[in-house]
Amino acid sequence: xxxxxxxxxxxxxxxxxxxxxxxxxxxxxxxxxxxxxxxxxxxxxxxxxxxxxxxxxxxxxxxxxxxxxxxxxxxxxxxxxxxxxxxxxxxxxxxxxxxxxxxxxxxxxxxxxxxxxxxxxxxxxxxxxxxxxxxxxxxxxxxxxxxxxxxxxxxxxxxx
Amino acid sequence: xxxxxxxxxxxxxxxxxxxxxxxxxxxxxxxxxxxxxxxxxxxxxxxxxxxxxxxxxxxxxxxxxxxxxxxxxxxxxxxxxxxxxxxxxxxxxxxxxxxxxxxxxxxxxxxxxxxxxxxxxxxxxxxxxxxxxxxxxxxxxxxxxxxxxxxxxxxxxxxxxxxxxxxxxxxxxxxxxxxxxxxxxxxxxxxxxxxxxxxxxxxxxxxxxxxxxxxxxxxxxxxxxxxxxxxxxxxxxxxxxxxxxxxxxxxxxxxxxxxxxxxxxxxxxxxxxxxxxxxxxxxxxxxxxxxxxxxxxxxxxxxxxxxxxxxxxxxxxxxxxxxxxxxxxxxxxxxxxxxxxxxxxxxxxxxxxxxxxxxxxxxxxxxxxxxxxxxxxxxxxxxxxxxxxxxxxxxxxxxxxxxxxxxxxxxxxxxxxxxxxxxxxxxxxxxxxxxxxxxxxxxxxxxxxxxxxxxxxxxxxxxxxxxxxxxxxxxxxxxxxxxxxxxxxxxxxxxxxxxxxxxxxxxxxxx
Numbered sequence: 245x246x247x248x249x250x251x252x253x254x255x256x257x258x259x260x261x262x263x264x265x266x267x268x269x270x271x272x273x274x275x276x277x278x279x280x281x282x283x284x285x286x287x288x289x290x291x292x293x294x295x296x297x298x299x300x301x302x303x304x305x306x307x308x309x310x311x312x313x314x315x316x317x318x319x320x321x322x323x324x325x326x327x328x329x330x331x332x333x334x335x336x337x338x339x340x341x342x343x344x345x346x347x348x349x350x351x352x353x354x355x356x357x358x359x360x361x362x363x364x365x366x367x368x369x370x371x372x373x374x375x376x377x378x379x380x381x382x383x384x385x386x387x388x389x390x391x392x393x394x395x396x397x398x399x400x401x402x403x404x
Numbered sequence: 405x406x407x408x409x410x411x412x413x414x415x416x417x418x419x420x421x422x423x424x425x426x427x428x429x430x431x432x433x434x435x436x437x438x439x440x441x442x443x444x445x446x447x448x449x450x451x452x453x454x455x456x457x458x459x460x461x462x463x464x465x466x467x468x469x470x471x472x473x474x475x476x477x478x479x480x481x482x483x484x485x486x487x488x489x490x491x492x493x494x495x496x497x498x499x500x501x502x503x504x505x506x507x508x509x510x511x512x513x514x515x516x517x518x519x520x521x522x523x524x525x526x527x528x529x530x531x532x533x534x535x536x537x538x539x540x541x542x543x544x545x546x547x548x549x550x551x552x553x554x555x556x557x558x559x560x561x562x563x564x565x566x567x568x569x570x571x572x573x574x575x576x577x578x579x580x581x582x583x584x585x586x587x588x589x590x591x592x593x594x595x596x597x598x599x600x601x602x603x604x605x606x607x608x609x610x611x612x613x614x615x616x617x618x619x620x621x622x623x624x625x626x627x628x629x630x631x632x633x634x635x636x637x638x639x640x641x642x643x644x645x646x647x648x649x650x651x652x653x654x655x656x657x658x659x660x661x662x663x664x665x666x667x668x669x670x671x672x673x674x675x676x677x678x679x680x681x682x683x684x685x686x687x688x689x690x691x692x693x694x695x696x697x698x699x700x701x702x703x704x705x706x707x708x709x710x711x712x713x714x715x716x717x718x719x720x721x722x723x724x725x726x727x728x729x730x731x732x733x734x735x736x737x738x739x740x741x742x743x744x745x746x747x748x749x750x751x752x753x754x755x756x757x758x759x760x761x762x763x764x765x766x767x768x769x770x771x772x773x774x775x776x777x778x779x780x781x782x783x784x785x786x787x788x789x790x791x792x793x794x795x796x797x798x799x800x801x802x803x804x805x806x807x808x809x810x811x812x813x814x815x816x817x818x819x820x821x822x823x824x825x826x827x828x829x830x831x832x833x834x835x836x837x838x839x840x841x842x843x844x845x846x847x848x849x850x851x852x853x854x855x856x857x858x859x860x861x862x863x864x865x866x867x868x869x870x871x872x873x874x875x876x877x878x879x880x881x882x883x884x885x886x887x888x889x890x891x892x893x894x895x896x897x898x899x900x901x902x903x904x905x906x907x908x909x910x911x912x913x914x915x
Contacts, residue, residue, distance in 0.1 A: 312820030
């Protein structure tokens with residue numbers, strides 16, 4: 245059985261009783277035994293080393309804590325990953341969820357690198373969205389007062 | 405003593421205050437906004453009252469509604485916690501006018517210290533040294549002139565401010581105009597007051613503050629210092645006491661200055677006098693003059709009060725309540741000592757690799773560390789939603805041990821046992837700070853995080869290779885076992901004729 249997280253594919257093969265697996269990652273092979281499994285928590289023996297892992301799932305995302313470090317992994321489906329094609333426009337996304345406090349530009353405006361385009365506010369903190377380079381505002385996706393989610397596209401800039 | 409106290413706050417501090425009330429046999433009333441309807445502080449209280457919409461202005465900053473809630477529920481006193489209305493003099497005045505007790509200093513003390521411009525003038529008069537700067541400026545030209553006189557870099561900050569809000573570092577004149585504008589807007593939004601002041605920015609400064617405590621009979625002491633130099637965005641993230649920088653002589657000098665500052669405004673209850681301390685200046689000026697400057701006084705309980713509690717054995721919140729009820733504070737300065745070393749890490753829902761911006765979401769897992777010398781003051785539990793309406797503080801992890809080295813080790817072990825899933829936290833980042841040699845050597849100044857992130861690989865060092873591989877394996881096996889367990893349940897049911905799952909009689913769990 246194959247499972248892919250981010251760019252890493254793991255191949256799991258049951259070995260011995262139902263509690264042991266042989267796990268292949270890249271050119272490595274690791275023997276793993278499940279000592280105990282309960283909701284959100286696994287006690288494992290990985291190559292003879294005892295590991296307690298906390299695992300939560302949230303859609304395709306997996307939150308995993310091992311030895312005090314927390315990792316956020318994304319499980320891939322078989323569908324092809326979205327191509328990273330680039331045209332001459334670039335989109336700026338909200339770095340955090342919050343509210344649009346100010347819109348300083350309109351569509352068609354010529355902007356210079358570092359210019360403040362929008363002001364976001366969340367948790368009483370103010371974040372200025374600045375132009376990453378010189379260009380023209382191709383499209384504005386938000387209005388003043390609007391609530392936005394993290395990663396929501398705010399504005400699109402086109403090379404002038 | 406009071407019979408019922410309304411806690412005009414939310415999250416961990418509301419719970420902290422209610423805990424002290426319960427210990428003293430006082431009934432507690434929580435208030436909540438719509439976003440906090442199911443919060444821990446609401447469940448912990450004896451009674452809970454809805455005060456409005458999720459936006460702070462409509463709820464935790466709404467004085468009229470809070471006072472009406474206190475009167476309707478027959479409370480005798482209001483504890484404001486920190487933030488929100490805790491340093492709002494007119495709120496303290498309104499509470500008194502409503503014949504309720506405000507647990508904190510007098511409205512006059514809050515007013516005198518709350519205005520950073522006026523407090524600086526009062527401190528100069530009282531003989532406490534202050535950071536070079538200018539107050540009472542209006543036009544942009546005034547600011548320009550003052551900044552030139554002081555010399556860049558300068559700090560523009562809200563006269564009514566606190567907690568790093570409404571504050572901007574300005575490195576050169578062409579940044580001044582936008583800094584003033586955005587600091588004004590943030591100040592207006594956070595404090596309802598847009599006045600700003602300007603002062604010299606000291607980039608190598610340490611932030612060292614002194615806890616003061618007084619009763620209403622004129623007795624005032626200090627409860628030693630807290631070193632709060634590990635900051636990001638001008639907000640503290642790690643605090644400790646004692647400060648690794650202070651000599652016994654400096655401690656005495658700064659403690660006396662703190663008391664002088666508090667006495668100048670007739671202070672009582674818990675308060676904190678913040679100083680900027682420059683260790684380089686200090687070694688140059690040894691024996692001649694001071695290397696510490698009054699920064700501001702926080703006229704309320706501080707977020708980081710627990711480290712003082714652990715090293716002095718005093719319960720500051722209980723004493724706040726007791727002196728507000730008129731009791732005498734019984735300890736003289738000579739009787740007070742520090743024991744061992746305490747450190748606090750503020751666990752924030754924020755992403756250090758994304759500019760420390762807040763992270764919101766539902767807490768899928770939330771497991772706090774336990775053990776000797778470990779204290780967790782928290783306002784969340786698994787299943788809770790972390791929203792964008794409020795400060796992203798999830799919990800305060802505080803440790804106490806016999807000395808600094810053992811306290812750091814205890815904190816590192818405790819952080820390893822802290823599990824938070826569903827929002828990104830700064831736990832891994834805290835580990836990399838604690839493991840850094842600059843922290844071990846007490847060389848962390850207030851700009852250290854910013855500087856180290858730029859020049860050093862503090863963030864890329866955060867990850868070790870082995871746990872990354874182990875985490876992938878664990879995630880894969882978790883997916884596998886969940887699938888397997890579901891099929892196991894189905895199989896077992898098939899072979900169990902008495903299983904309620906199989907019964908056709910309509911039996912349901914929970915009926």
